[in-house]
Amino acid sequence: MRHVSLSVVDVxxxxxxxxxxxxxFVLDWTKKNHRRTVTTQLSRAYNAFHYMxxxxxxxxxxxxxxLVNGGSMVERPVWEWLCSRWASVEFKKMSTQNKENRCKQRVNHTSGRTSFVVLMERRKDRNLIDFYKDAHWSNKKGRFITPTTEENYNQMVELMNANEPEYRTDEAAAAIFREVLGHRSGYSRGLGHSVMPESSTVPGVTNEEYERLAEENALNLKNAEYYKNRMPDIEGGFAAMRDHMEEYEQRVNITMSELRTQLESQRETQSTDP
Structure with a gap:
């Protein structure tokens, strides 16, 4: 445990x-999602134990x-190293910043360290819209944890109620859930990192290939937006360069004209000398 995170643990x-x-567990290690699930859960477990x-x-x-009385769960040298880290100025600064960042989150949940997978397993009789409320409702405060979560839930309920009663199924709730929260490649929004996203429905394209293409497309869109926003600056730069070249050309023409005048004057002077 003498590491900040699992990512820096010795290979x-x-x-x-x-x-x-x-x-x-029975795993197919040739599949990317199996490998990713194991490493992700190990990383989360590592961080959870650190937090404990x-x-x-x-x-x-x-x-x-x-320093003297703690450390029964780990070896003494490890505990001393951890205490030294927690007492450092760098850690306290990072901890304060993380706390401020959490306060700025627009969407938060009330499940604590209980994973969404466990919550869904406990409440199999509830659809995803109901689950969203369960995961973001504060019983202590009697309201949603943030205004954004309340807006999301109200939008889901409104879309669900727009259907005829016979079409208000769990499948419809799941579709509305995804519609409101949106999509991100390789991640099921609103369900946490423990839930694998649905497979691609594109015929002949594997899920991994679909994710790769989606990520590549997202990057291309980001780059396109960047250059689109930069276009006025680029055009302005070209315009300034053009003006500079025109000004330079005018100065060269003036200089050449002055030189020609001087040469003609010298010739006239030489021709009049005895």
């Missing part, structure tokens, strides 16, 4: 963790007290 140690997971240790550290009144 050998990381592979050992992955092998232990593969030994407990940090909460233990925060239970003590002082850093010194935590």
């Amino acid at each position: 050998k140690e990381k592979d050992e963790l992955i092998d232990r997971v593969r030994a407990d 240790l940090y909460r233990k550290y925060r239970e003590y009144a002082t850093h010194e007290e935590a």
Whole structure:
């Protein structure tokens, strides 16, 4: 645990963790989504355990007290390293910034560290619109956690109610859920990272290829928008360059004209000399 995140853990140690997971589950390691699911869940579990240790550290009144009395869940050198990191100015600054960033989130949930997969498993009798409310409703405050989540839910309900009663099915709720929240390649919006996105419905195109093309298309659109926004500056630059060239050409013409005048004057002077 003497690492900030799983991404910087030694490759050998990381592979050992992955092998232990593969030994407990039936996985097809040739599939990208299987590999990604394992590494993502390992990373989340690693971060969750780090957070558990940090909460233990925060239970003590002082850093010194935590350093002496804590650390029963990890080896002493690891605990000392973690305490040193948590007490550092850099970590405190990052923690404050992360807290401010979370406060700015327009869409948040109330499930805490419980994954959406677990929530959906517990509430199989509810459709995705109901699930969205469950995951974003604060029982303590008696309202949605943010105005944006309330707007999203109201829009879903409005679209659902626009259907005839016999068409208000779970499938319709799922379609409305995706319509309101939108789509992002490789990620199921509103369902968290643990839920794999639906496979591509394009005939003859694998899901991985579809995701790659979608990401490539998104990048192309981003680049196109960037250059579109830059176009006025580029055109302005060309216009300024053209004006500069015209001004330079005028100055050259004036200089050449003055030189010709001087040469003619010199010739006339030489011709009149005895």
